[in-house]
Amino acid sequence: MGLFGRARNLIKGLATTPEVGIQHFNVVCPLGHRVRGQRTEGYQALRCPACGEGVFVLPASPLPDPGPRLSSPSGRRNVESGATSRVVEEGPIELHDPGEVTVEIADALPHPDAEISWEDDAPSRSARTPDGAAEPPADASPSKVARARPAGRPPRPSVRPVEPEPDRDPTPKGSRRREVPQGGVVEVGVRGRRRSGVRPLQVFAIVALLVVGTVVYRVWSTRRQGLPQVAALGRDEGIPALEAGDFDKAYQLLAPAKQAVEALGGEVEGADRIRQAADEASLYVGLAAAGLEELLDEAARTNPKSWASRFDDQHRGRGVLFDSRIRSTPDGPEGRYEIDYVVLPTEDAGSFRAGGSRPERSARIDFRDFELFALAKPQVGDHVVFGARLAAIEFDAGSNAWVVRLEPRSGLFVQFHEALASLGWPEAALSPPTPEPGDEP
Structure with missing residues (x-):
């Protein structure tokens, strides 16, 4: 509310004077007698008709009745704590007998804001004289000595302020203090924020997985539906391209066709x-750029x-083709597979095949470990046309000769002989006559 609004409310309050009705008081004396009566314009210091204890009654308020008061322990404590700091001792107040009041015995004493400690051991607080009268402490001033009570009145219970426990942490400044109920200890912990069961990030991840799974399934389903057509295309067009010597086209059609078949x-x-x-087709597109004879010459000069x-860098994994006969098997005197083919230098190959001596x-x-022969188990004299991939060409010091090694799992028998014809192999070489025993290769 701004300054203008406050001024308007002030003028409105001055213009209309509220009517003050009759106000009553309802208080309880220290011994538990309830005293009821009517408030006056000034305060009243009354004496309880039942026990004679003093009762202080506030004057009537000029303000309208605000209605029933709501309990606010924290607010009442703050007001009283601030009010006690401004109390000024003005001496005893003279009590008067009330006029028309009603006295009742209260059911129970109201709970004070501060904790009250009742001490039954009266001699522990002050020493008593032999005649039973309490003797004030020696260092107490006469102004602080309590007045003697009239005879026949019960003693008023002493109220001692509660001292804070040394092991209890003081309440932080600015925080609200909580009342601890009597008869038990309540532990108050910091309650964390309740988290929802499902986070947005988890929902997003689940949705993303569902979308990806759906896309993958549809792609796989669509591709599977087209696999028979891919296999048929490789069979109908890839194989004719292989036989015609178009190895690149054959490989492009037959490689996916094989995957479709699998x-x-x-x-x-x-x-x-x-x-x-x-x-x-895979072997043909990766054939070695030079023959074994040329590779042997290069290896000997390097x-x-x-x-x-x-x-x-240049030759490992390249394909080579062989057209020969089996000369030896592991069961023979050599103890290994041998074919009727020896790699010779280019300049000496012609003279050796013409009946000359074997070059150095x-x-x-x-x-x-060549798996093709280990599985097929060819016999001596069998004609074999097969291909494989190079693993090494190196000099064997034990046998004092060069050795051509093949990748163990790369061997395959050639069945489409038309492809060899397209490479320039003569048809007679595909089915050579069986050599007579004792003939030199």
């Missing part, structure tokens, strides 16, 4: 042919350490 569990027409054609690094530098194919 995803469908092989329940596709021509599933085995699709797998075989896809493997051969430092072994630098050659190993160059081989790993040559390389053999190492089929140790």
Whole structure:
């Protein structure tokens, strides 16, 4: 409310004087007698008709009756604590006999704001004389000595202010003090903020997971519905492209066709042919740029350490093709698989095949741990056309010869011979005549 509003309320209050009705008081004396009567314009210091104790009654208020008072322990305590600091001792007040009052015995004494300690051991507070009269302390001044009570009146219970316990923490300034009920101890803890069961972040995460799961399921379902068409496309167009020597197109069609066959569990027409054609197309698109003879010449002219690094960068994993016969098996005297093919230097290969002596530098194919032969178990004299990927070309000091090593799981038998014809292999080489025993390769 602003300054203008306050001035208007002040003028309105001065203009209309409220009518003050009859006001009554209802107080209880220290011994529990309830005294009722009518308030006057001045205060009243009355004597209780029943016991003679003094009762102080406030004068009538010029303000209108505010209605029943609401209990506010904290507010009453604050007012009284501030009022006690302004009390000025003015000496005893003369008591008067009341006029028309009503006296009743109260059911119970009202609870004071401060805790009252009743001491039954009266001699502990002051020493008594032999005749029973209380003797005041020696250091007490005459003005502070209590007046003697009339004979026959019961003694007034002494009220002692409550001292704070030394082990209890004082109430922080500005905070409201809580009343501790008698007969028990109440522990008040800081109550944390109640959190809701589901947080917005959790809801967002759940919704995001549902959306992602739905999208993945729809993509997978749509892709699965198109898998038979992908497999059929590889069978109908990929295999003819492989036989025609168009290895890039064949690989682009047959690689996804093989994946479709695997995803469908092989329940596709021509599933085995699709797998075989896809493997051969993968081998053809990764053939080595040079033959084994050229690689042997390069290895012999290069430092072994630098050659190993160059081989790993340029030739490892490249495909090679073989068309030969089985010369030895693990059951034979060699104790390993051997084929009728020896890698010779380019300049010496012609003279050796013409019946000349074997050159000093040559390389053999190492089929140790080669799974294709371990599973197929070819016999001596079997004609094999197969492909594999290079693992190493290195010099074996134990046998004093060069060795060509193949990746153990990279071998496959060639079934689409039309692809070899497109590479320039003669058709006679695909089915060479079986050599007679004792013939040199």
